Amino acid sequence: MKFKYNPRILAQLGTELITSDEVAFTELLKNSYDAKASQVKVHFVDSLESLNRSLLVTPVNDDVLLKLKATIGDEKVIILEDNGIGMDEKRLLEGFFTVGSDLKEKLKRAESDAGKKEKITLGDKGLGRLSSQRLASILIVETCTKEDSEVNYVEIEWAKFSKDLEEDAPVLHFKKKEDVSYTRLWFVGSVDFSTFIEDKRSLQKSLFEDDGDGGIHLQEKLQSSVSFLYSPFEKLEEDFEIKFYLNDLEIQSSFNNESINIAETIHRFKISKERNQSVVNLELEIKPWYVELIHLRILGKNLFTERKRDTHYYLSLIEKHKVRLDNSLKKRVLLIDYLRSKSNFSSSEIKLLEDIAPIEGKVYAFHREQFRLNLAVNAAKAVGAIKKNENITSIREFLNYHNGIKLYRDRFRIANLGDKESDWLNLQQARTRGQQFFRFELGNVIGFVKISDFYQKYIKEISSRQELSQSGHAIALKSFLQQIFNDDFYQLSTSAYYLVRDILTEEGQIPHNTPKELKDQVDESEAMLKETLKSLNIFQNSFSEIKDNILLDTPEKIKKVQRVITQLEGQDNSLTENINNSITTLKSAKDTLTVIEEKQKESYNNYKLMANGLITEVMTHELHSILLNTKSGINYEVHIAALKSYLLDMKQIGLYKENLKPVNERMDFLHTRISELDLFYNFLEKTFIRQGTHDDFENEIIKDLLLGFQKRLDKRLKDLKTDIVFENLQNYSWYVPKGTLTHVFYNLIDNSLYWIGERQKRGAYDQQFKSDLRDLIKIERIDENTIHYYDSGIGVIEDLQFTLFHPFKSGKKEGRGMGMYIVKNLLESFGGSIELLPDMNAYGNRHIFSITIK
Incomplete structure (x- = not known):
C-alpha cells in the first residue's frame, strides 16, 4: 500500500x-x-x-x-x-x-x-x-x-x-x-x-x-x-x-528602537558559563522617571504637583543609593542551586538548558496612560535618553508593534510567541494571583528571550508558527522562563518599589502624615467654617435690612442703610480670609488623606494575607483537642513493651526489628512533638485566640517573657547547643499592647535558630563557618527605651540587608517573607520601631537588631 x-x-x-x-x-x-x-x-x-x-x-x-x-x-x-x-x-x-x-x-x-x-x-x-x-x-x-x-x-x-x-x-x-x-x-x-x-x-x-x-x-x-x-x-x-x-x-515603517529608551524599568537575566559552571544572573535597572512615578503614586496628582522634583534630582537619588539598590536588585546564583530551589527541578534540566545557553532576556516596562507616559517622555528628554522631537504618538505605535515577550534564536524570531494572542509565559495568568502592580502587563511591556541554537537543533517551531515543537528542550526552557518572569522578576519589582519608597521617605520627599494630623486639619477647617458662617449670617441680615430700605425714599431709610454699610466695613476682608484659609486647610487635609490612603491600600493588601490567622485559629482549636485526647489517652509504652517481650520470647527478632521497632520509634517521635506542641499552643492561644484590642496595653516584664520562650523552645535550643543570654534586663519592662512582644520575639528567636542551624551545617564543610564556641542568642538592654538583639548565626545575608522588612522577602528556602514585615508594622502601629544596625559580624553580615519602644 x-x-x-x-x-x-x-x-x-x-x-x-x-x-x-x-x-x-x-x-x-x-x-x-x-x-x-x-x-x-x-x-x-x-x-x-x-x-x-x-x-x-x-x-x-x-x-x-x-x-x-x-x-x-x-x-x-x-x-x-x-x-x-x-x-x-x-x-x-x-x-x-x-x-x-x-x-x-x-x-x-x-x-x-x-x-x-x-x-x-x-x-x-x-x-x-x-x-x-x-x-x-x-x-x-x-x-x-x-x-x-x-x-x-x-x-x-x-x-x-x-x-x-x-x-x-x-x-x-x-x-x-x-x-x-x-x-x-x-x-x-x-x-x-x-x-x-x-x-x-x-x-x-x-x-x-x-x-x-x-x-x-x-x-x-x-x-x-x-x-x-x-x-x-x-x-x-x-x-x-x-x-x-x-x-x-x-x-514609512517603525523599525527604529529609539522609543525603547523611555522604559521605566529593565529586567534582565542571563544563563552563561563562568569558570566551567553555569550561572544565572538576574538584575533590575530603574530609571529616574520610575522613581518619579513612585513619588506620584504615593502622593497623588495634587500633592505631587506641589512636591515634584526635576528629573536630575531623581537621577541623583539613584546614584546616591547605588550600592543599596545594586545589593537588592542584582543577584547571581549557580544554575544548579537555582533549579534545586524550585520544587519542580529535575537534574536533566541543567543539561537541556546548557545545550541552548547562553540564554538571555530583557523586559522593558512602560506606562501607556497619558499623564504618566507624558511624564516619562519629558523626563527621558531631560536626561538625553531620547530625542527632543520624540512624541507620545510614535511611542504608542512602537508599543503596539512590539509589545509582548518575543523568543529569538540569535537575532531572529522563533514562531509567533509573544504576539498579542500569545501569552506563552503566562504573564496574565500570574496577574490573577494578586499584587498586580508588581507584575508585567502584556500591553505595557516589550521584551525578548534569546537562545543560542544557530542550526536549530533543539528548539523548533511547528509549521503554523503558533507554538514550539514539544521537545524536552522546549519544555525545560518554558518552565525556566515562567519561573524567571513570574517569580524572580516579580520579587525584584517588589523590592524596587519598597526600596524607592524608603529612599523617598528618608530623603524627606514623602510627608509623615498620620490620621491624627488629618483629624487636626479637619477640626481646624471646621472651626474656620464656623467663623465663615458667622460672617455670612452678618451679611445675610445686613442684606435683608438693605433690601427692606432699598428705595431710600426717607431720611430714616437712608440712615439705616448707611449704618448697615458701616457695620459691614471690614467684614468683607474677614470673610475672604476665612474662606481662603478654609480652602487651604481642606486642600491640605485632602493631600494628607491621599498619602494615608496609599498607606492604607498597602496595609489592606497585606492584611488580606494575614487573614491566614483565621486558619491558624481553627488549627489551634483542633490542636488543643488533640493534645487533650493524647494526655487522657492510653499509655502506649506499656503495650509496646509487652509486645516486645512477647516477640523476643517467641524468638521473632526479625518481626520485632522490621515491624514493631519502627512503630515504636514513630510513636516516640509523635509523643515528643505533641509535648512540644502543648507548649507552643500556649503561645498561639495568647497571640491569636484570647480576645483583646489594640488599646489593651500591659506592663510586659521583658526577662519573664524571654524565659517563657526559653522553656518553650528548650528542645530546639539543646539540639543546636544554643543559649539565650540576657544582659541588664533585671526589672526591665515595657508598656505595650498585649501579645505584641510575644509576636516580635518569637519571629526573632525562630529566625536566629534557623540561621544558627544553617551556620552549623555549613561549618561541617566550610572552615569559615566552623566554631568551637557554644552558640548564643543575646538580648541586651541599652537604655530605658532600647534593646539590642543579636545571635551567633550567619546574620542577615547580603541580598536582604536593605529589604529585610519588606513584604515577601525571605532568605529561608520555604519562607513566606512576612514575619519581619509584620513585626516592623506591628511595632510602628503604637510608636515603636525596629532597625538593622550597620555593625558586621565575623561573616561580613549585619546582625544586630535595635528595638525601641517610646
Missing part, C-alpha cells in the same frame, strides 16, 4: 496551516533572507500602469511586462521582490515546486558540519512558499540566477493545483535584461490592500503633529510580523533592508 495525496493538501498546507496573511508575508520574507538578499521591496500597486518601474530592485523585461499585462489586466497587484541568489529551472522544480523540500535542511546540515556561522538559514520545512495562497489566487514567479542567461517565468493558479495533482504550470523563458540574480513574486486576484496598509491621507491632520510620512502606515499586525527581521533590541549589522511602497510612495 502507498500513500496517496489529494490535491487539496496544497490548500490545507497553505491557507489553513498558515494562520494569517501577516504570517504568510513573514514566511516569504524568510525565503528572501535565506536567498542571501540584501534588498527586499514590497509594492502595493493599484494597476500595472501605477507601478513606478524605477523603484524596482531589478528592471522588468519588456517581454515579461507584456505577459504580465495579459494576465493581470487592470487588477490590483502585490509585488514582493529581492536581489537574492534567485532560482534556475532545476531549483524551481526541486525547491519551489517540491512540497516539503529538504534543500534548506541539507544546506543547514552542511553548514553545521562545516562549522560555518556566517548567516543563519531561517527556513527548513519546505512549506513557506505555499503561504502565497493566502495573499492572492494567482502567483507569478519571475526569477533567475547569476549564471542564467534567461529569466524563468511561471504562473500558478492555485485553484487548479488544488483540484488536480497532474496540473502543470509551464516555465517560460525571457531574455535577461541585466547581469543580475533576483526573485520577484506577483500576487494577483482579489487582492485587498487594507489588510496590510492604512491610508490616512484623506483624514484631517492634527494641528499639533506633523506625521511627515504622507499618512500611509503599515497595519499593526503586519508591522509586528515583519519585525522578526528587525529586532527593536539591537541594530541590524548585516546588509538587509525591507521597504514598502504604495504605488510610487514609500510607506
Whole structure:
C-alpha cells in the first residue's frame, strides 16, 4: 500500500496551516533572507500602469511586462521582490515546486558540519512558499540566477493545483535584461490592500503633529510580523533592508528602537558559563522617571504637583543609593542551586538548558496612560535618553508593534510567541494571583528571550508558527522562563518599589502624615467654617435690612442703610480670609488623606494575607483537642513493651526489628512533638485566640517573657547547643499592647535558630563557618527605651540587608517573607520601631537588631 495525496493538501498546507496573511508575508520574507538578499521591496500597486518601474530592485523585461499585462489586466497587484541568489529551472522544480523540500535542511546540515556561522538559514520545512495562497489566487514567479542567461517565468493558479495533482504550470523563458540574480513574486486576484496598509491621507491632520510620512502606515499586525527581521533590541549589522511602497510612495515603517529608551524599568537575566559552571544572573535597572512615578503614586496628582522634583534630582537619588539598590536588585546564583530551589527541578534540566545557553532576556516596562507616559517622555528628554522631537504618538505605535515577550534564536524570531494572542509565559495568568502592580502587563511591556541554537537543533517551531515543537528542550526552557518572569522578576519589582519608597521617605520627599494630623486639619477647617458662617449670617441680615430700605425714599431709610454699610466695613476682608484659609486647610487635609490612603491600600493588601490567622485559629482549636485526647489517652509504652517481650520470647527478632521497632520509634517521635506542641499552643492561644484590642496595653516584664520562650523552645535550643543570654534586663519592662512582644520575639528567636542551624551545617564543610564556641542568642538592654538583639548565626545575608522588612522577602528556602514585615508594622502601629544596625559580624553580615519602644 502507498500513500496517496489529494490535491487539496496544497490548500490545507497553505491557507489553513498558515494562520494569517501577516504570517504568510513573514514566511516569504524568510525565503528572501535565506536567498542571501540584501534588498527586499514590497509594492502595493493599484494597476500595472501605477507601478513606478524605477523603484524596482531589478528592471522588468519588456517581454515579461507584456505577459504580465495579459494576465493581470487592470487588477490590483502585490509585488514582493529581492536581489537574492534567485532560482534556475532545476531549483524551481526541486525547491519551489517540491512540497516539503529538504534543500534548506541539507544546506543547514552542511553548514553545521562545516562549522560555518556566517548567516543563519531561517527556513527548513519546505512549506513557506505555499503561504502565497493566502495573499492572492494567482502567483507569478519571475526569477533567475547569476549564471542564467534567461529569466524563468511561471504562473500558478492555485485553484487548479488544488483540484488536480497532474496540473502543470509551464516555465517560460525571457531574455535577461541585466547581469543580475533576483526573485520577484506577483500576487494577483482579489487582492485587498487594507489588510496590510492604512491610508490616512484623506483624514484631517492634527494641528499639533506633523506625521511627515504622507499618512500611509503599515497595519499593526503586519508591522509586528515583519519585525522578526528587525529586532527593536539591537541594530541590524548585516546588509538587509525591507521597504514598502504604495504605488510610487514609500510607506514609512517603525523599525527604529529609539522609543525603547523611555522604559521605566529593565529586567534582565542571563544563563552563561563562568569558570566551567553555569550561572544565572538576574538584575533590575530603574530609571529616574520610575522613581518619579513612585513619588506620584504615593502622593497623588495634587500633592505631587506641589512636591515634584526635576528629573536630575531623581537621577541623583539613584546614584546616591547605588550600592543599596545594586545589593537588592542584582543577584547571581549557580544554575544548579537555582533549579534545586524550585520544587519542580529535575537534574536533566541543567543539561537541556546548557545545550541552548547562553540564554538571555530583557523586559522593558512602560506606562501607556497619558499623564504618566507624558511624564516619562519629558523626563527621558531631560536626561538625553531620547530625542527632543520624540512624541507620545510614535511611542504608542512602537508599543503596539512590539509589545509582548518575543523568543529569538540569535537575532531572529522563533514562531509567533509573544504576539498579542500569545501569552506563552503566562504573564496574565500570574496577574490573577494578586499584587498586580508588581507584575508585567502584556500591553505595557516589550521584551525578548534569546537562545543560542544557530542550526536549530533543539528548539523548533511547528509549521503554523503558533507554538514550539514539544521537545524536552522546549519544555525545560518554558518552565525556566515562567519561573524567571513570574517569580524572580516579580520579587525584584517588589523590592524596587519598597526600596524607592524608603529612599523617598528618608530623603524627606514623602510627608509623615498620620490620621491624627488629618483629624487636626479637619477640626481646624471646621472651626474656620464656623467663623465663615458667622460672617455670612452678618451679611445675610445686613442684606435683608438693605433690601427692606432699598428705595431710600426717607431720611430714616437712608440712615439705616448707611449704618448697615458701616457695620459691614471690614467684614468683607474677614470673610475672604476665612474662606481662603478654609480652602487651604481642606486642600491640605485632602493631600494628607491621599498619602494615608496609599498607606492604607498597602496595609489592606497585606492584611488580606494575614487573614491566614483565621486558619491558624481553627488549627489551634483542633490542636488543643488533640493534645487533650493524647494526655487522657492510653499509655502506649506499656503495650509496646509487652509486645516486645512477647516477640523476643517467641524468638521473632526479625518481626520485632522490621515491624514493631519502627512503630515504636514513630510513636516516640509523635509523643515528643505533641509535648512540644502543648507548649507552643500556649503561645498561639495568647497571640491569636484570647480576645483583646489594640488599646489593651500591659506592663510586659521583658526577662519573664524571654524565659517563657526559653522553656518553650528548650528542645530546639539543646539540639543546636544554643543559649539565650540576657544582659541588664533585671526589672526591665515595657508598656505595650498585649501579645505584641510575644509576636516580635518569637519571629526573632525562630529566625536566629534557623540561621544558627544553617551556620552549623555549613561549618561541617566550610572552615569559615566552623566554631568551637557554644552558640548564643543575646538580648541586651541599652537604655530605658532600647534593646539590642543579636545571635551567633550567619546574620542577615547580603541580598536582604536593605529589604529585610519588606513584604515577601525571605532568605529561608520555604519562607513566606512576612514575619519581619509584620513585626516592623506591628511595632510602628503604637510608636515603636525596629532597625538593622550597620555593625558586621565575623561573616561580613549585619546582625544586630535595635528595638525601641517610646
